[in-house]
Amino acid sequence: MFCGIDIGGTHISVGLVSSDGNIACSEMVQTRTVAGVEDMIDVLADVIFRLKKQSGSPLKGIGIGAPGGNYYEGTMVSPSNMKIKGIVPVVALFKKKFPDVPVYITNDANAAATGEKVYGAGKELTDFVVITLGTGLGSGFIVNGQIMYGANGMAGELGHTIAVEGGRQCKCGRRGCLERYVAAEGILITYREVCSEMGVVPSANTAEDIYSLAVKDDGPAKETFLRTGNTLGASLATMAMITAPSHIILFGGITNAGEYLLSPTRNSFEEHLLESFRNSIIIQRSAISEDNAAILGAAALACHAATAQPLQPLQPLQHNSKT
Amino acid sequence: MFCGIDIGGTHISVGLVSSDGNIACSEMVQTRTVAGVEDMIDVLADVIFRLKKQSGSPLKGIGIGAPGGNYYEGTMVSPSNMKIKGIVPVVALFKKKFPDVPVYITNDANAAATGEKVYGAGKELTDFVVITLGTGLGSGFIVNGQIMYGANGMAGELGHTIAVEGGRQCKCGRRGCLERYVAAEGILITYREVCSEMGVVPSANTAEDIYSLAVKDDGPAKETFLRTGNTLGASLATMAMITAPSHIILFGGITNAGEYLLSPTRNSFEEHLLESFRNSIIIQRSAISEDNAAILGAAALACHAATAQPLQPLQPLQHNSKT
Numbered sequence: 190m191f192c193g194i195d196i197g198g199t200h201i202s203v204g205l206v207s208s209d210g211n212i213a214c215s216e217m218v219q220t221r222t223v224a225g226v227e228d229m230i231d232v233l234a235d236v237i238f239r240l241k242k243q244s245g246s247p248l249k250g251i252g253i254g255a256p257g258g259n260y261y262e263g264t265m266v267s268p269s270n271m272k273i274k275g276i277v278p279v280v281a282l283f284k285k286k287f288p289d290v291p292v293y294i295t296n297d298a299n300a301a302a303t304g305e306k307v308y309g310a311g312k313e314l315t316d317f318v319v320i321t322l323g324t325g326l327g328s329g330f331i332v333n334g335q336i337m338y339g340a341n342g343m344a345g346e347l348g349h350t351i352a353v354e355g356g357r358q359c360k361c362g363r364r365g366c367l368e369r370y371v372a373a374e375g376i377l378i379t380y381r382e383v384c385s386e387m388g389v390v391p392s393a394n395t396a397e398d399i400y401s402l403a404v405k406d407d408g409p410a411k412e413t414f415l416r417t418g419n420t421l422g423a424s425l426a427t428m429a430m431i432t433a434p435s436h437i438i439l440f441g442g443i444t445n446a447g448e449y450l451l452s453p454t455r456n457s458f459e460e461h462l463l464e465s466f467r468n469s470i471i472i473q474r475s476a477i478s479e480d481n482a483a484i485l486g487a488a489a490l491a492c493h494a495a496t497a498q499p500l501q502p503l504q505p506l507q508h509n510s511k512t
Numbered sequence: 513m514f515c516g517i518d519i520g521g522t523h524i525s526v527g528l529v530s531s532d533g534n535i536a537c538s539e540m541v542q543t544r545t546v547a548g549v550e551d552m553i554d555v556l557a558d559v560i561f562r563l564k565k566q567s568g569s570p571l572k573g574i575g576i577g578a579p580g581g582n583y584y585e586g587t588m589v590s591p592s593n594m595k596i597k598g599i600v601p602v603v604a605l606f607k608k609k610f611p612d613v614p615v616y617i618t619n620d621a622n623a624a625a626t627g628e629k630v631y632g633a634g635k636e637l638t639d640f641v642v643i644t645l646g647t648g649l650g651s652g653f654i655v656n657g658q659i660m661y662g663a664n665g666m667a668g669e670l671g672h673t674i675a676v677e678g679g680r681q682c683k684c685g686r687r688g689c690l691e692r693y694v695a696a697e698g699i700l701i702t703y704r705e706v707c708s709e710m711g712v713v714p715s716a717n718t719a720e721d722i723y724s725l726a727v728k729d730d731g732p733a734k735e736t737f738l739r740t741g742n743t744l745g746a747s748l749a750t751m752a753m754i755t756a757p758s759h760i761i762l763f764g765g766i767t768n769a770g771e772y773l774l775s776p777t778r779n780s781f782e783e784h785l786l787e788s789f790r791n792s793i794i795i796q797r798s799a800i801s802e803d804n805a806a807i808l809g810a811a812a813l814a815c816h817a818a819t820a821q822p823l824q825p826l827q828p829l830q831h832n833s834k835t
Contacts, residue, residue, distance in 0.1 A: 257788075316663040328754070332655045332662075339655075339756020340639040341792060346753040349786045351746065361786055423674065430669040431651070431751055433662020463672045463684055465580075469664060 190246040191495070192237055193488030195300070196220075196255035196265065198324075201229070203236045204484035205244050208492060210308035212481055213244045226267060226277050234286040250491030251283060251292045254300030254483060261342040263294055293494050297321060297483070298345055299336050301440055301475075302329025303493050304486030306336075309477045310438055317436040318428065319475070320347070322443035326368035330432060336493075337432075348372065352424050371421045373443060380413040387412075400446045414449040421450075422457025429470055430463055440475040440482065447474075513569040514818070515560055516811030518623070519543075519578040519588065524552070526559045528567050529811035533631035535804055536567045549590060549600050557609040573814030574606060574615045577623030577806060584665040586617055616817045620644060620806070621668055622659050624763055624798075625652025626816050627809030629659075632800045633761055640759040641751065642798070643670070645766035649691035653755060659816075660755075671695065675747050694744045696766060703736040710735075723769045737772040744773075745780025752793055753786055763798040763805065770797075 190213065195202045197220065204215030216236050223229040241248050257266030263280030283292045295303070302319040305311035311319075315334045321327040326348030330337040337344045348368035349361055356365030357378065369375045376396045384391040389409050393399045402410035425437055443450065455472050462470075477485060513536065518525045520543065527538030539559050546552040564571050580589030586603030606615045618626070625642040628634035634642075638657045644650040649671030653660040660667045671691035672684055679688030680701065692698045699719045707714040712732050716722045725733035748760060767773065778795050785793075800808060 314663075316667075330754075332660050333658050335656050337655050337660075337755065340637075340758035341756050341789070343788060344639075344754065344756035346756075346786055346789070350750040350753050351784055354746070363784075363786070423677070427673040427750060428754055430673050431653075431667065431754060432660065433664050433667035433669075435663035461674055461686075463669055463686070465666060466664070466669070 190241075190244055191249055191488040191491040192240070192251045193484040193486065193491070194233060194251065194253045194255075195297070195483030195487050196229075196253065197297075197483070198256070201233065202484050203233060203240065204488065205240050205246070205248075206485060206488035206492075210485060212484055213246075214240050215484055216240065226279075226282070230279075230282045230286065234283075237287075248287070248290050250495040251287060251290055252300070252303075252487040252489065252491030252494075253279060253283075253292070253294040254297045254487040254490070255279065255294060256296065258294040258296040258299070259342040260293065260295045260299070260336070260338050263292075265294060291491065291495055293490050295336070295338075295490055296327065296329075296343075296345070297486075298327030298329035299338070300329070300486035300490055301327070301482060302331055302486075303336060303489040304477060304482060305438055305475065306331055306334075307489035307493050308485050309475065310436065310473070314435055316432070316434050317438060318432065318434045319438045319440055320425070321441045322372060322439060323441040324373050326372045328428070330434070332432065347424065347428055350424060350427075352420055367420070367424050371417050371424075371443070376413060376417050376443065379416050380409060383409045383412045383416070396443055397445070400449065403446070403449045411449065414446055415453045418450055418453025418455075419457045422454045422459075423461045425454070425472070426458050426461030426466075429458070430466060433466070434470060437470060437472045438475050439472065440477070440479075442479070444474050513564075513567055514572055514811040514814040515563070515574045516807040516809065516814070517556060517574065517576045517578075518620070518806030518810050519552075519576065520620075520806070521579070524556065525807050526556060526563065527807035527811065528563050528569070528571075529808060529815075531815060533808060533812075535807055536569075537563050538807055539563065549602075549605070553602075553605045553609065557606075560610075571610070571613050573818040574610060574613055575623070575626075575810040575812065575814030575817075576602060576606075576615070576617040577620045577810040577813070578602065578617060579619065580666075581617040581619040581622070582665040583616065583618045583622070583659070583661050586615075588617060614814065614818055616813050618659070618661075618813055619650065619652075619666075619668070620809075621650030621652035622661070623652070623809035623813055624650070624805060625654055625809075626659060626812040627800060627805060628761055628798065629654050630812035630816050631808050632798065633759065633796070637758055639755070639757050640761060641755065641757045642761045642763055643748070644764045645695060645762060646764040647696050649695045651751070653757070655755065670747065670751055673747060673750075675743050690743070690747050694740050694747075694766070699736060699740050699766065702739050703732060706732045706735045706739070719766055720768070723772065726769070726772045734772065737769055738776045741773050741776025741778075742780040745777045745782075746784045748777070748781050748795070749784030749789075752781070753789060756789070757793060760793060760795045761798050762795065763800070763802075765802070767797050 201218045255265035328345040328347035351365045352367040353365035357369040359366040513528045524541045528536045578588035651668040651670035674688045675690040676688035680692040682689040
C-alpha cells in the first residue's frame with residue numbers, strides 16, 4: 190500500500206492505494222479546519238494511522254501532491270487559506286511521524302503526470318505531458334521515462350509562460366500569463382469580452398455555465414472556447430517543439446468542455462507546429478476520474494520513486510545491435 | 513579514440529578525439545565536392561581510415577552531428593547543396609563501412625549540448641540548455657543528465673517556436689519563428705528596420721558588421737542588439753519556465769557580440785520569468801572554441817552513448833536517507 194495525499198486550497202484528500210491503482214480507503218479533511226502547518230501534520234498523521242489500521246497492510250511510501258511542492262527540497266508553499274506564508278518543510282515534518290517510511294512531495298501537475306505514468310494512459314510512454322486545467326494551469330512532463338523536475342525542482346510552469354505580451358494582469362505580478370486565458374477565471378474574462386464585443390448581456394458566471402451555453406449553440410460561449418483553444422493550442426505547440434512529447438494529456442474540470450475546447454485547441458496546435466511535428470502528437474483527455482486522480486497521482490509518486498529501477502542509457506532503436 | 517563528424521551546408525569536418533577531449537587529428541571536406549549521399553559516405557570513410565591509421569589508436573565509436581539528425585532513427589536530412597532531397601539513413605550506411613563500431617547521429621544543437629556535457633561547462637550539470645546562434649537557432653537540452661530527444665527524436669526546435677504571431681516569413685513556411693529574429697539574417701532584417709525607422713542609411717551587411725558598428729557606439733546597431741536580446745530573452749524565459757535549466761549556454765558566431773547581445777537578453781529574460789525563477793539561471797557563452805566545437809560535440813555523442821552507465825532513479829536530496 191502507498192499513501193497518496195493531495196493538499197489543496199479547499200480540502201486535503203488522503204487515501205491508501207494498492208500497487209495496481211485501486212484506492213482501498215480514503216478520507217477528506219477541510220483545509221480551513223486545520224490551524225496551521227504543525228496541526229495539519231498531526232491531523233493527517235492521525236488519518237494515515239487510521240486508514241492503515243483499516244487496510245491492515247504495511248505502508249510502503251507516502252506521496253504528497255501540493256501547490257509549489259518541490260521534490261528535491263521536500264517543501265511546499267503553504268495553502269493561502271491557512272494564513273501561513275512561505276515555504277514549509279513538509280517531508281521533514283512527515284518523517285518525524287513516519288521515520289521508517291519514504292516520503293515524497295511534488296506539485297499537483299507532476300503528481301498528475303506520475304499518476305498517468307504509473308496507473309493511467311502513460312504506462313507505456315516515455316515522453317508525454319499532462320496539462321491540468323482548473324483554477325490554474327499546471328504542467329507535468331515525463332522525459333525519457335522520468336519526471337522532468339529541472340535544476341530547481343520547479344520545471345513545468347507552462348501556466349506562467351507569457352501567452353500575450355502585455356496582456357491580462359496575473360496574480361504572479363506579471364502580465365499575459367497563459368493561465369489568465371485558459372484556466373477557469375481566464376475563460377470567464379474572455380467570455381465577458383466576447384459578450385461585450387457582440388453587444389450581448391453575459392449570462393454565465395462559471396466555465397461550466399459557458400459550456401452549458403455552448404451546448405445550446407450560444408454564439409458568445411462557442412466563440413469563447415474558440416479563442417481559449419487558439420491561445421492554448423499556440424502555447425502547447427511552443428511547448429511541444431521544445432520537448433517533443435508523443436501525447437498531451439489534458440486533465441481537470443475545464444476539459445469537461447470536450448470538443449468545444451479540444452477541437453480549436455488541436456487546430457491551433459497543428460497550425461503553430463513545424464511541419465515535421467504535424468499530425469503526430471496526440472492531444473487527449475485523461476481517462477483517470479477526477480475524484481480519484483489527486484490521491485492516485487500522489488500515491489504514484491511514492492510508488493514510482495520507491496520502486497524505480499536504474500534507467501538504461503538511451504540507445505538508438507536498431508542500428509547498433511551488432512556491437 | 514572517438515570519431516566526430518560534423519556535416520554542414522558548406523563543409524564536413526572529421527576528427528579523432530581522445531576521451532579527455534583533445535582533437536588528435538582532423539580533416540575537412542567541401543560539401544559541394546561530394547556528388548551524393550553514397551559518395552559522401554565513401555569519401556568520409558576514406559578520411560576516417562586515413563585518420564585512424566595516422567593516430568594508431570582503435571576507433572571506439574563514430575558520432576555525427578548533422579542538420580535534422582535523428583538519434584533514434586539514425587537518419588539526417590540531406591544538405592541542401594547536395595541536391596538530394598529527403599531523409600538519409602546515414603547510420604545504416606556508415607555501419608556498412610564500419611560494422612564493428614557503434615555509430616550515432618543527432619542534430620547540431622544536441623551535439624553541441626553533448627559536447628558541453630562531456631568536455632565543457634556542463635560536466636557537473638544535470639539540467640542545462642545549449643543554444644546555437646548562427647545562420648539558424650538550434651537548442652539542445654540536457655534533462656536529468658541525459659539528452660532530451662523527445663518521442664520523435666526531434667526535441668529542441670526552439671528556433672521554430674513562434675516569437676511574433678503573424679511575424680516575419682520563415683523558410684519553414686510559417687511566420688514569426690524565433691530564428692527569423694535572433695539568428696544571423698533576422699538580426700540583419702532588424703537592423704534595416706531600425707535604420708529605416710531612424711532615417712539612417714544602413715551600412716552593415718552582416719551581423720559582424722553590426723557588432724563592429726555597436727562597438728563604435730552606433731545608435732541603430734545598438735538598438736538592433738537591444739531588440740534582438742528582448743526577443744531572445746522572452747523566448748528563453750518561456751523555455752526556462754518549462755524545463756527549468758540551471759544554465760543556458762550560448763554558442764555560435766552571433767554570441768561574439770558579447771554584452772551588446774547578452775545584457776539585453778538577460779534583462780528581458782529576467783523580466784519574463786516567474787518570480788521564483790528569477791536571478792537563479794545563469795546565461796553564459798560557451799567556453800569551447802568554435803573551431804573545435806563541431807567535431808568535439810559529435811565525438812562526445814559517441815563517447816556519451818558508448819560509455820553511458822545506467823542512471824540511478826532521481827531521489828530527493830536528503831530527506832529519505834534513513835530508509
